[in-house]
Amino acid sequence: MRTTVTLESDVEQHLREVMQRQGKGFKEALNEALRRGLGRAHGDDGGTPFVVESRSLGLRAGLDPAQIRELDDDLEIQEFLRKTARLSKQGR
DSSP: OOOOOOHHHHHHHHHHHHHHTTTTTTTHHHHHHHHHHHHHHTTTTTSOOOOOOOOOOOTTOOHHHHHHHHHHHHHHHHHHHHHHHHHHHHHH
16 A cells, blocks of 8 residues: 655654664555554454453542542642741741
C-alpha cells in the first residue's frame, strides 16, 4: 500500500536515528517500527507477559481505604489551620 504519512518532528528524529544506527532505509525502519508497535498493542509481541503480584495492605476487614484518605485530608487541613493561626498570632 502506498500512502502519505505526516510524522511529528520527534518521531522523525527517532526514526532517522534508528535508520542510521541499524543501516536501514526509511521504508524498512518505518515498517518494522509499525509492526512492533501494532504487535504490542494487540498483546502478541512475543515477550513475557507482564504479571502484577498483589500483596495484602494489612488493613482490617471492613476498613475502607477511601475513608483513610479523607481522614488524611482532614488532618492536613487541621494542621494548616493550626500553623496559620500560630503565624497570624506572631504577626501581631
